[in-house]
Amino acid sequence: MRxxxxxxxxxEFFVIGLAGLVAMKLDDVSQTTVWTVCGVGMVLSLLLCGMLTRPGGVQLGWALQGALVLSGFVVPMMFILGLVFGGLWWASIHYGRKIDEAKARWADQQARQEAGEATA
Known part of the structure; x- marks a missing residue:
């Protein structure tokens, strides 16, 4: 899953950075605000890569997905990209867990075979 x-x-790190470049062209948002928000989002996305196996890591990832969708109020295309990445996040969790379970079953099966060969 990780x-x-x-x-x-x-x-998402790259998409947030590119969205910052688009938002920078807007007149009603200061560049300081844009890069503060985008910088926090980019740093959070990188930190979450290492926090996925810790408690709350996946939930923080969901919070980032929600923030990505909500950023569509500033850059409308982010509504679509946020939903796409939300779907990718769900798929990563769902199928990642299935892959992890299959790997665990395979490792258990291999350990049993090796134990059976050792006793024979």
């Missing part, structure tokens, strides 16, 4: 989620978060 690999898939981290890949999604790295993609």
């Amino acid at each position: 690999t898939l989620c981290a890949s999604t978060l790295l993609g």
Whole structure:
């Protein structure tokens, strides 16, 4: 799960940075505000890559997904990109857990086979 989620978060890192470039052209938002918000989002997405296995890491990832969707009020295209990354985040968690379970079953099966060969 960690690999898939981290890949999604790295993609978000770049999307947040590019959204900052778009928001910088807006007249009603200061550049300081844009880069403060985008910087926090970018740093959070990188930090979450390392926090995924810790308690609350996945929930913080969901909070980032929500913030990405809400950023559509400043840059309208972010509504779509936020929903896309929200779907990717869900898929990363859902299928990542299935992959982790399959790997655990395979490792258990291999350990049993090796134990059976050792006793034979």
